[in-house]
Amino acid sequence: MTSYTTTVHGLATDVRLPDGAGPFPAVLVRTPYDRRRHRAELRGWTRRGFAALAQDVRGRHASPGRWRPYDGEAADGAATARWIRRRSWSDGRLVASGASYAAHCALALALEAPEDARPDAVIAAVPALGIADTAREPSGVERLLTRAGWWAAHGDRPDSEESALAKALAADPALLTHVPLLDLPRRLGRDLPSWPDVWARRERGRLIVLGARAAVPLLAVGGHRDHFAEDTADLWHRWGGPSARLLMGPWGHALTADADPAHRVDLGDLYARWAHAALAGRLAAGRSGAVALGGSPLWLTADTQGGPYAPALRLLHGAAFTADPEHPVRSDELTVPATGTPDRCLLVTPPLPRPLDLLGPAEARLRATADTPGADWAARLVAVTPDGHAERLAVGIVRRHEPPGHMAEFGVPLGRIARRLRAGTRLRLEVAGHHFPAHARNPHTGEDPVTATRLTASAREVHHAGLRLTALATRPQPTDPTEEILR
Template sequence: MTRTVRIPVDRALLATDIQLPPAGPAAGPYPAVVIRTPYGRRAHRGEARAWAARGFAAVVQDVRGRYGSGGRWRPYAHEPTDGAATLRWVRARPWSDGRIVAAGSSYAAYCALVTVVGDPGGPDGCAARPPDAVVAAVPALGTAETARDPSGVERLLGRAGWWAAHGDRPDSDPDALDRRLGHDPGLLTHLPVTDLPARLGRALPSWPGVWDAPRADAVVRRAPAARTPLLAIGGTHDPFAADTLALWRTWGGPARLVLGPWGHRLTRDPGPGARPEHRVDLGALTCAWARAVCDGPPPLPGRDGAVAVAGTPYWYPAAVAVDTPTRRFPLTGGPLDGALLTGGTFHADPAAPVRSDELRADPDRADRALFVTAPLTRDTDLVGSAAAELRARADTPAADWFVRIVAVDPHGRAEPVAVGSARTARPPGTWSTVTVPLGPLARRIPAGTRLRTEITGHHFPAHARNPHTGQDPVTATRLLPSRRALRAERTAEGHPVSPPRAAHADPDRPHERPGFP
């Protein structure tokens, strides 16, 4: 049975569901798993039952100002102190043996992480007693971190959708933005971006603050001091994949990684090349890991884990997959045998931007540079972090640069491989070298596939349009076209290329499966 209590924390009552193992309190005390969520605690009752069935007391709480909890909803503002107070309350219960696993996905992953690395100078010393283990899936690490790429380019569609669904309200309306786009397909083209609430037809007083928030990187910055065991789960198609890897790489305690060919909803959101071998039961894996950590012995220090390679049945050891050395491939005249089809010069016009939701590439359009390789002569595994290096100039003082890599099979079907952004501020006409990170890759490119690289000035509506005037893209109301030029012979990509596994190799070797601690 689920029992609901309201925990008093700093003049607010936080609605909290508690589900004990079937044997009940008499058979306790138990280790606890704590999930703090803005998405409604009742949606986690199935998950809570699964934890309880495995011997944990499951504690699921609505964060301040959401669903059943009182107080004002201010994303990311109260989670360190509210989380610390909740952990203290749980440890004081007679059914708790004092051991706690903090767990969560997306925003809830942030809630779990700050109970470990939250501000130690907070009013109640929130870092004084961290949980015994933390599970962070596709972590959304802060307002500014989720609103912008590491380059500073604004993530428009994702943030507009999230704030329309969850911002400045006690509950959620997941389809709010889609409904408005149905009535007004040009909704996101209206300027300034800060006027979105008027277009949505409801008040969103926190919307301007999304773009004003400074990028603190607080969780990653404090991660080296953590000693709590970490299980980080992510997807190579998740917008926060780079944050998941940064968290795992910098964590000071034992850290384990599971990275699959998934989007933000993980196994419910498989990407291109996902195979049956990648349909991991993440719930069972997480519970088994938490049980092993709680019951001891302590996990070995250092980093370990598994990364799935899309298009194959294989899982690579995480250290091998993430740290594969990058090789530099010129986009013309190099080992990839690429050719510049068009775009030694091109126009980046924010009034007619290259769209993020279209994979068609017309060589007759003058809005991008387009490189295409000859068909690959053998299967090629790209496993690790990639980047593009451009020798480029713009005739405007401000410019964004997007690089999108697309795999085109012999039948002409296109699938996205990677996308990245960079922002430059240079005197007009200045040649410079622009490095564009492309994020983590883990996929096999089959023989016969062509790799198409598109270099553009916009990637809309996924990202806001740079107006090229030097104004902030969020508050700008005037747009200017920008003429771009590339030196093709000095434009390259850095890819981590691993030797392909043989087709007959055993995909079930224990060191290749995400079954640890």
């Protein structure tokens, strides 16, 4: 194998070539997380017959310039794609690949670059689609913890300090409670001029809309525990190319790094086999894929359908509760206070008489009031096993604007669930006014949560809460994920 480092339009790029005369198809990974961390990945691609390249995006690590997250990636990617196709070792076919921000780079190249520079296939794993997509829920609620962590680690700097937020929280555990949130860079001791822009941009779904007009195959990979899970599934569902494949497992943002043995997948081998098939035109048209059913060893086809399931809910306490931003319900704790003034409405189902397979969308239905004109409604679904262990299944949060005291009926989407629950498990539904620090606190003053400097409590009343799930009525038919992806 041949490997070398070069600059492509000024950007530091590692190139690795297979043995042999070539020419070869190529794989391009553009990343802000240091191209050198991809050297093992490049070796894996070259062993499987691809020329492989990893590039530091502009302003990061060895690439000069100013780091402007989510800006300019299509243009820099296009220049690199054209450079690759002019090499003697290139056969002209190109796969754009990446995870998280690198997936954004791959998708921007495929969907926004000029036609002559676009790749022939795209692998997008846990895609961070854009600033607004990553910073806000579809309802507009701010994803505070992940964005504060990412910008503290990577924003407006040429390198990274992965533990920057953890160190700052160790020094000041109340760091994220200080207002206004726009002041966070000063409290971090960092110059972060792009931090206000994180919250100023509100346009979500731009790449998904463009994906509907895509003309190349897609492999979308995600995890049910990843904060971009819904974006991954939506990208696959709306992709307009000749074929789209989806692989979803019970994973977090690191994918199979935290997988149990039943759902481990050799992603490197699968990516290469899919890329060969995509470039050769061997993939069947349309959408297909595989979804892992957590809590079991099963993989199911991505189009497996369940039916409606509305379990009976019994109120434990908190039909009336106070959502106090000074004492918010925390996203990182599943312990439920048993005494004191209720800070949430708590409902529970009877124990399941038999195992239950949940596969599909979930929604909490509320009929409720708030005594403030602005209110967030967070719904968290938890499975409590017979031995008392609590496991979060799903979370959703919406922002409502109604006259104080107005009775409103609305749904809180909880996303898709893929989980087997054993007999004796209870489902616990918590309805609260905050889900902090995962999400910014609504100040209840009518001000923007990012710029607000004053917080006030909000009295809530839940008159009715229902739970709509999608369940499989019979034992599902298992499938092999590799077969589904390579179909």
